[in-house]
Amino acid sequence: MQIQDKLTMPIGVFDSGVGGLTVAREIMRQLPCENVVYFGDTARVPYGSKSKETIIRFSKQIIRFLKTKHVKAIVIACNTASALALDTVQTETDVPVIGVIVPGARAAVNETENKKIGVVGTEATIRSETYTKIIKSQLPDASVIGKPCPLFVPLVEEGFAKHSITEQVIDIYLSDMKNTDIDTMILGCTHYPLLRSKIMAYLGERVHIVNPAYETAMDLKDILNREGIANESGHPGTYEFYVSDAAEKFTKFASSILPYDASSTQCVNIEEY
């Protein structure tokens, strides 16, 4: 393939569902010329309560699908899949694959002053201790406290993000964390930025909140430049959206997050890949 062709090939971005749109949005903002193909695994969402073997299998299927779209790089916009499957799929894929955890961990390492960092995420992400391992590889004497918050995703998805019930659930999950002296907290699940203001209000000003989406887009930019495959055409990128279930419902949610039209979202049977 000519290098010129490669420049215009799209970035593949995938997530268990709609949450990864917050990462896709950041990529669209920071790399406005890149074309993007987004896949949301809405037929099998959520990933956060499932096993490593299953998440690896799902991720491999999705990467095979994205390869049919001739992607030049892949972003795993789901914390759970980044935590459980990135290492495995990276070794089996011939284009660069990045997750959200390495960028998120680095942002926290840059941010913390007292080297005490909190991480919230799904059960699978926290149990994997991937954030802890990556933070400690960069800052060996860091202390990392992880806390799974499994009700946050359904509360956001059911429209309770602004409700007082969500404040009570935040108190139940984060009261122990609040009593520590962490100065930095990673929102280690793509749904959690939608609870950012409530979490900030609960933890107080002394805790800096890190959302890995921005750092992930910056990492992607670096990789595209390093590989010489950034699209610098000057033309705005085009976006395609695919899901494994209920395209209409996805489109509705996507329209509330993205300033772009996702009305042509197509449904694919991901199990065939």
Place this chain on the structure above:
Amino acid sequence: MQIQDKLTMPIGVFDSGVGGLTVAREIMRQLPCENVVYFGDTARVPYGSKSKETIIRFSKQIIRFLKTKHVKAIVIACNTASALALDTVQTETDVPVIGVIVPGARAAVNETENKKIGVVGTEATIRSETYTKIIKSQLPDASVIGKPCPLFVPLVEEGFAKHSITEQVIDIYLSDMKNTDIDTMILGCTHYPLLRSKIMAYLGERVHIVNPAYETAMDLKDILNREGIANESGHPGTYEFYVSDAAEKFTKFASSILPYDASSTQCVNIEEY
């Protein structure tokens, strides 16, 4: 196949996950000689927020798997799959297939005095209006009020069934229902019986709560007798458990619901069926 063989063939029971164990438990109680093969689709749970097409595809795969276990009848122990897929799979399967909605609707019709019935369930179950249609086919002047309660399943699964937060969520979902004069309420999701006492306390004594599990076991008994395939050996049945993900986690939950050992639960790749 000899009729004698058919008598000892197992009953296949399936659900999106662990919730259907409440139905399996009732079958084991009411038909203690029957062998049972249970399948929980833990890799793709939950079903309640997904589309009809996807639920039909998942149900067909599971029925193909159960057929490899030579089941003589199949019980769809999941309200969402019963609501969306039963009609389709019944016409394509050569053994009797029953769901939980027809038995649950009949129980409510038998119970109500003022013909005003409430139904709670997943978004997909309520949107399908399957309970309403079946109740009205039996009691044409019944009035049926449905209410989706999507946070009930995550609250139960995250161990909040006894928590005051669950009482607040019940109030949010059911306050409109409480202000009607329904005298009967169907728990149209297999997780909801685990919230039964809180729902009863909230609605008060005038509302009779219907859990379709018992009626489903009774319907199964009638069908086996009618077809002449009931197992009347007098020996206790044997039970096999299969899941599509995380057998260990399933086993733990199963042990808390069933007075039987589910430690030999096996994981199968359901997408291959």
